[in-house]
Amino acid sequence: MRAAIFNGPRDIVTMDRPDPVIRDASDAIVKVELACVCGSDLWYYRGESAHDHAGIGHEFIGTVETVGPAVTAVSVGDYVVAPFAFSDGTCPHCQAGFQTACPHGGFFGGNGQDGGQAERIRVPLADGTLVKVPGGARLDEATKRSLLALSDVMGTGHHAAVSARVVEGDTVAVVGDGAVGLCAVIAARRLGAARIIALSRNPVRQRLACEFGATDVVDARGDEAVQAVLALTDGVGVDAALECVGTNEAMTTAIAIARPGSTVGYVGVPHGIEVPVQTLFRRNVGIQGGSAPVRAYLPELLDDVLAGRIDPGRVFDAETDLEHIGEAYAAMDERRAIKSLVRVAA
Amino acid sequence: MRAAIFNGPRDIVTMDRPDPVIRDASDAIVKVELACVCGSDLWYYRGESAHDHAGIGHEFIGTVETVGPAVTAVSVGDYVVAPFAFSDGTCPHCQAGFQTACPHGGFFGGNGQDGGQAERIRVPLADGTLVKVPGGARLDEATKRSLLALSDVMGTGHHAAVSARVVEGDTVAVVGDGAVGLCAVIAARRLGAARIIALSRNPVRQRLACEFGATDVVDARGDEAVQAVLALTDGVGVDAALECVGTNEAMTTAIAIARPGSTVGYVGVPHGIEVPVQTLFRRNVGIQGGSAPVRAYLPELLDDVLAGRIDPGRVFDAETDLEHIGEAYAAMDERRAIKSLVRVAA
Numbered sequence: 001m002r003a004a005i006f007n008g009p010r011d012i013v014t015m016d017r018p019d020p021v022i023r024d025a026s027d028a029i030v031k032v033e034l035a036c037v038c039g040s041d042l043w044y045y046r047g048e049s050a051h052d053h054a055g056i057g058h059e060f061i062g063t064v065e066t067v068g069p070a071v072t073a074v075s076v077g078d079y080v081v082a083p084f085a086f087s088d089g090t091c092p093h094c095q096a097g098f099q100t101a102c103p104h105g106g107f108f109g110g111n112g113q114d115g116g117q118a119e120r121i122r123v124p125l126a127d128g129t130l131v132k133v134p135g136g137a138r139l140d141e142a143t144k145r146s147l148l149a150l151s152d153v154m155g156t157g158h159h160a161a162v163s164a165r166v167v168e169g170d171t172v173a174v175v176g177d178g179a180v181g182l183c184a185v186i187a188a189r190r191l192g193a194a195r196i197i198a199l200s201r202n203p204v205r206q207r208l209a210c211e212f213g214a215t216d217v218v219d220a221r222g223d224e225a226v227q228a229v230l231a232l233t234d235g236v237g238v239d240a241a242l243e244c245v246g247t248n249e250a251m252t253t254a255i256a257i258a259r260p261g262s263t264v265g266y267v268g269v270p271h272g273i274e275v276p277v278q279t280l281f282r283r284n285v286g287i288q289g290g291s292a293p294v295r296a297y298l299p300e301l302l303d304d305v306l307a308g309r310i311d312p313g314r315v316f317d318a319e320t321d322l323e324h325i326g327e328a329y330a331a332m333d334e335r336r337a338i339k340s341l342v343r344v345a346a
Numbered sequence: 347m348r349a350a351i352f353n354g355p356r357d358i359v360t361m362d363r364p365d366p367v368i369r370d371a372s373d374a375i376v377k378v379e380l381a382c383v384c385g386s387d388l389w390y391y392r393g394e395s396a397h398d399h400a401g402i403g404h405e406f407i408g409t410v411e412t413v414g415p416a417v418t419a420v421s422v423g424d425y426v427v428a429p430f431a432f433s434d435g436t437c438p439h440c441q442a443g444f445q446t447a448c449p450h451g452g453f454f455g456g457n458g459q460d461g462g463q464a465e466r467i468r469v470p471l472a473d474g475t476l477v478k479v480p481g482g483a484r485l486d487e488a489t490k491r492s493l494l495a496l497s498d499v500m501g502t503g504h505h506a507a508v509s510a511r512v513v514e515g516d517t518v519a520v521v522g523d524g525a526v527g528l529c530a531v532i533a534a535r536r537l538g539a540a541r542i543i544a545l546s547r548n549p550v551r552q553r554l555a556c557e558f559g560a561t562d563v564v565d566a567r568g569d570e571a572v573q574a575v576l577a578l579t580d581g582v583g584v585d586a587a588l589e590c591v592g593t594n595e596a597m598t599t600a601i602a603i604a605r606p607g608s609t610v611g612y613v614g615v616p617h618g619i620e621v622p623v624q625t626l627f628r629r630n631v632g633i634q635g636g637s638a639p640v641r642a643y644l645p646e647l648l649d650d651v652l653a654g655r656i657d658p659g660r661v662f663d664a665e666t667d668l669e670h671i672g673e674a675y676a677a678m679d680e681r682r683a684i685k686s687l688v689r690v691a692a
Contacts, residue, residue: 101606286634
């Protein structure tokens, strides 16, 4: 099969690799139709974190091609979406809806696990991981793009909103206008936020944020953004701040605009964040978040996609085929694209 | 009047001071019956934080003696309990139940505000601050001791439990066996925790914790305590960890025993805490807490005290009069007492 391989910083190559095979009885092999590039893939792309010379990517949708003898929840021919992490579905953490803490689980596209940016991928613990999509391969293109967004960014944005305890009527601010931040806007609206303030300085992303439900845009960063959000909220701050970047500046902003008693939901992988505990204590602001348990959220979000209530697939604004996946990475690295889709099979 | 004054580290003196007078129309003067010493008072007592040569103490109950012309919620002769912080009761933060963030509020016993370890105290913003106690001065001694505990430690322990989102059926761990930790045990039980693990190495405090509702005691600290709590919870961790100390060791322990998806409620004033954000992210554990909005919790906790459902006053295991208050401090400093009561008026 053809698969994208990390060949070194800014060097993604597509090459021939052996087809994956069933290793454990609970495995499934999925034939990938659509994959994509994640903001977190850029860390190794830019050489800022290490990665094996191996398969990459953790977001994909496609069709089950083979199942191990222990697999019962999906069958050959099922159209499926997978979260970026696999999990057994039966341990206490999975049962509690925190599949990313599953002791038998792991993440796709690294540490010996197949990547989704390939024609085929071995999915461990298929019963606990894969979600069958009613309607399957015959769904329209827009729906499929939204299904692909459910594999990570939509569930991650939702996790920011859930972690920040967004409830009906809230005023919510979203820090970060990447795909996750934009999906967090969708999530906040979906949970009933009355007012959604998007922090973005990019006109294209501002427009999409507003189409997704943002009611206000703050076209500033740092202190200037904090003052603007406070001005919009009569000096009170927001009921929930969603930190969707992972930098210290974004976290500092989120904490400063969160009203006393509220929680910053954070889902950007932390890079250089120093948590100002004295400020948190003095202001009674909490932080809650982490690697999103996308598998827990998939069923409800899938229903909304299939019913046309949310369309997170609109975050994809660039596309390549698998042979030209380097350009998919470059477009995101250079911020020419919000998120790049990779068409693996026609 | 007689009042305790901070005269320097380990030097608390009782001396004559002018009686307080109404300064603002919203003030009340309260004649103090019972006061007490807080764990946080030990920071200046030990010379670890600065304090004015002035009145001290932020916990008291007593009788309203004078009210300013704008005061309508309490009257002369009312028996009252006050939270450790005063607040206007009308701003958005007060209305949302976060009175410790009131922009017009402040804390008793420092920064120019009267202390409660005195015969009389001026209470700013009396309408927003004081809570009238039905039954008044004729209540029995045990009830009064519990009312006094409502001024800080019971409300603070409750804030730890609320911040950690304790709900019916939870397994909860309490880190810290001081008065706040012991009150956190009461709070966890009151909120329906099915299992309460108290971390304590002191037999007297272990016993009181169990009488308050602890179902398990872990007689260890640090890594050993973490392993013991994990062993008690089948390796899963607790649904809510209540950090009631404020040291880095206590916070580290609380984070390590909190199950993925849960929240550490923390109410100990942070001293030397470094928040391990990578660990929080990886484990999906949040932290939430701060200076407890005791005023918000007073009505419901007062009901429970008056109905005999909770008896937080049992944390007082030492007593002096106002003239010998130095011994009240010393007993807590030397850990001879959990919490010292100061009888100001007969």
